[in-house]
Amino acid sequence: MRCLPAKTLQEYLDGELPEAKNRRADKHLAGCKKCSQRLADSRAQTEFIRKKLGLLYPAEIPAAPAICPGNGRYEMPRKAELRRLFAATIKVPAAAVAMTVLFVAGISLGIALGSRSEGARVRGGETKSTPLYVSTSDRVQILSLNWDFTGYRPIEHPQSIIFKEEQK
């Protein structure tokens, strides 16, 4: 019988050989000094490695963190922590920003609607535009915003255009 390969020796050592193969290996090892020596070496090496790897066990093993139930579902602690953090750091400011935006939008809409009704009254509904003040680097321009939102166009209103120049 040929000498045992390394794979078979390892399987023999680990007790993973099927019964029939195990018997054959036993028989061979009984009569082959070389394979017996290889088996002894392999066993020593495996034990050495197991001992070395055994050093890597942690000194302390923490208890399993508690599982927090939430909304009828389990939630891992870390996820719950992240959720709490999100509520504290993002949710509240986000709500504040949303409320501010809504507030500003409401006021703007109110002003716009007020101006529109005034413009319509003054001009007798002839125009659908309202003045919009746009500040540039050195002067104030007055533009007209078309209510159909097609864009801005300058109002021919010389007094208003030189408004900032007069202030200088």
Add this chain to the structure above:
Amino acid sequence: MSQGETGDQSGQVRFDFLYQEQFSTVYKFGYRLLGDAEKAKDLAQEVFLRLYRCLNGSEPVHDVRGWIYRTAANLSLDWIRHETRFMKISTLGFGRNGLVHEIEKDFDKAEEISAVRKALKQLRPRDRILLNLYQEELSYKEIALATGLRRSSVGQLVSRAIKRLARQLEQGEKA
């Protein structure tokens, strides 16, 4: 466990039990492989989060122990590859909660641990995982399930990994 489990009540009860029973196993596995207590804890949490989703989902889990090791091995492999790619950790095992504490307690032992970690780091990720699973005294069948290898290949690969690690340790001692 031989039969599959899906998202029923027994799945949740089973999860509680498994979580308490297997957390330390996964933690130890992660600690040995990744060399850092925090990473090991993260690994364990991620594994059990996935297990929970599986037990409460439609995907049946046939062999929970094998499933846990397979998920832990795959996640560890991803982390090791990620670390290797981005060189985020210069030396495994010197994490905040890793060996520093042990060094204070026993310098000689810490040096030995450091040498083992250094040698392990020289191995391919698959060999590292294989040796870790072997150290856990898993059967070849379980190792095959966890790593996706054929059962018939496990013996040979374990034997080679042991020899490679022994060689690395020997080289480390000479250096």
